[in-house]
Amino acid sequence: MKKRLITLCSTFIFCVGVQAQEFTPKQLEQVKQVRENALNSDLSWQLLESITTEVGPRLPGTENDKKAVAWAVEQFEALGFDKVWTEPATFPHWRRYHESARIITPSEQPIHLTALGNSVSTPEQGITGEVVLFETLDELIAAPQDSLKNKIAFINYRMNRHVDGNGYGPAVRARNNGAVEAAKKGAIAYMMRSVSTTEHRFAHTGGSHYQPGVNKVPATAISNPDADQLERLISSGHSVSVNINVQSEDLGEGTSYNVIGEVTGSEFPNQYVLIGGHLDSWDLGTGALDDGAGVALTMAAAKHIKAVAQPKRSIRVVLFAAEELGLWGAKAYFERHAKSLGNIVAAAESDFGAGLIYGFESNVTANALPIVRAIAKQLAPLNIEYIRANAAHGGPDLIPLRERLNAPIFALHQDGTDYFDYHHTANDTLDKVDPIKLKQNTAAYAVFAMMAANSKNKITNK
Template sequence: MKLWLTTITAALSLQLHASELKLDNNLAYQLTESLTVEVGQRLAGSDADRRAVAWAEQKFQQLGYDKVWREPFTMQYWQRGQASLSVSAPFHQQLVVTALGGSIATPFDGINSQVVMFDSLEQLKQADAAQVKDKIVFINKSMAKDKLGTFYGSVVGARAQGAVEAAKLGAKAIIIRSVGTSINRFAHTGIMRYSEEVPRIPAAAISVPDAIQLEKMLSRQPELTLHLQMDNKLPGEVESHNVIAEITGSKYPDEIVLISAHLDSWDEGTGALDDGAGVGIVMATGALLKQQGRPERTVRVVLFGNEEGGLVGARAYAAKHAAKLKQHVFASESDFGAGRIWRLDTGFGPNSLPFGQTLQQQLAHLDISLGDNSATGGPDVSILKAQGVPVVTLQQDGTDYFDYHHTPNDTLDKVDPAAMQQNLAAWLITTKAVANSRIDLRQ
């Protein structure tokens, strides 16, 4: 394995030589910049994903981690093609569209059908087949903003399950209003699902301005025809990787304090907020912890692969390490952009709540308050929490997160270096506190 790593490293030397890293409080930002500038998008299963894996291994080594390795898993690879959507009659206009992740292609000549609009997935579910059959379904549900991203959950169902519900009623395709909070003309991609029970139909999202436009067209002319063309490919099973690195504990090397982010991203932006920022934060945390004096417990940094496809890397990690999950004394993930952390939520055993209070006191100077004890720990880490691993969520301000999330507009210029420093400080304090304590957070 060592030789093979060396080969990869040599191949990437051109990419990597130029970005020297400084072990200072700007390290998280430096790493996010390096990842997004030198690798860019890194759709799970793609060549760019492989470059990201090699980048991560090399950076961990440069940062002085004690152990660096990758763990393979298999996944279904989905490849974006061209996508176009136009109003073919009576108003001839091109709309901004993106294929949803996992969607099949349309026939080569596209689908030309009348459109039928619903306000929500729930309204679609109650429709008659006669309303929907042979049409393109349009779900036009808007999303409101808040710090926690609360409203994502109530809107994203149309993306995930819309194709199945539309197909049940005989639709030829489905388009949804983007799951996002911006009026900028970007369409929001993200994973969607099929069912074995009903035919697979193409699924896409249009930008918020285009949804508003389409609604206005329909109010003028309910019999509107759309033409959708997409040539996504589903090449089948490929290998991807979780990338893992450790700072070995000085006293209790078998007790694992796991901090994480996900390395993959959607392919239209450079994945700076989702989740380049998280990658930078947790990679920097381990490196600076070692610099500050080796912690007593082992700090393991996991960069999960293929989070976007449905926590695929996290499930592989949990399966591979099932026997050793009891040695995972703590887990947390940074995966909600690059906003400042404003709240500490815990997922501890009842006897450990005072530890959460002590921890919050250490974070108070960063304007971080104490939330409740129902933290998930983050999307990937929720898989570990389900196996009993104690977690925290260092809750970031996500007010603007869904302005950029899963769009071409998720780029480095949206990341505030000062907010990244605040995140890094909070992760250092939290990780160090757990890694240098003897507490059993399961209790």
């Protein structure tokens, strides 16, 4: 009869027969206990409050970055993780000192501007030029050679709002490469509309890049209302000149540290579930949404698991260094552990704020789907839907893992409808996080990590 039950239910999401194969009733009861404990605990909020208040912004290479590493080690140890250690990661060390801008003609007006990461400085008095507006990066690329000589290129691309943040990719192209393309056309500086979905008057920073052999020009972003102001002036026929003053510095190679806390498995300690976020943040806000929340909730999730039962496989919480400047901690981690990446049985990163998790998706072999469906059933009480696409990409720090190994990656999809209202701004602060939503996130990661670590059969990659 039991074999018949398994045969009949094998195509259904919540098959009791399949669950019985992978997880014992005792294990499922422990999962329920962990889920309820996480929903009723303030631990993730306490950790988030601590790092954003006691440390604050955590730009790689700064004193606060060092304090964040020490904070993470101390917290892992205080929470009773079985192993705690650090691993170095090098990165291009960049620092901002001053940034300002103003319209000079047709009338003097302030502009809320920020330097993009890695931007070079202007002269001390700033740099002034006529603004040339482009709607997209492609339009700038198509501009005639030398058409921007002694001018400032301005891309006014508007990012769309969506629950999964799908407007970010198209918008961020201009942030990554705009300064290079502007310089190729002879521009003396580059401005862009912030990669943002809001109308508040905060400028959004973010990483930018230069290209060998191409002149380096200051790379900046302005707030959306200021972008609208420039657009109105230029569209009405005015010749608009702007002064930009950015003072920054390339400090060469810097070193920070991935901080790792492990709950060691009782049966298969070398196999592990990898969860985590990135420890660093931009210097404008306090990095509450990006990515203090991910740091706090994954640390708390592992603690809640350990408090109920030691998992069969290890659970490793990795707090990656220098993500904002180019995934440098992630690159270092996966390079360092290249020969043992097959020990990762499941990986998921929280790096999209703290909105409610609404969907659960995997990227695994077909024979691992029964485990995924069993996990999905235990996530359902948290109002999380099982997404059957089986094409999860995971967070940005998992990109080097995907490139090296088509690993068993999972995504716990968060509602990011308003995430890019605050992303990379001075407005990314603790008050933007809802403690109740943070608890739901914590519970979801705890359920996922515990079950992935305890399944009878090892989860395998596609």
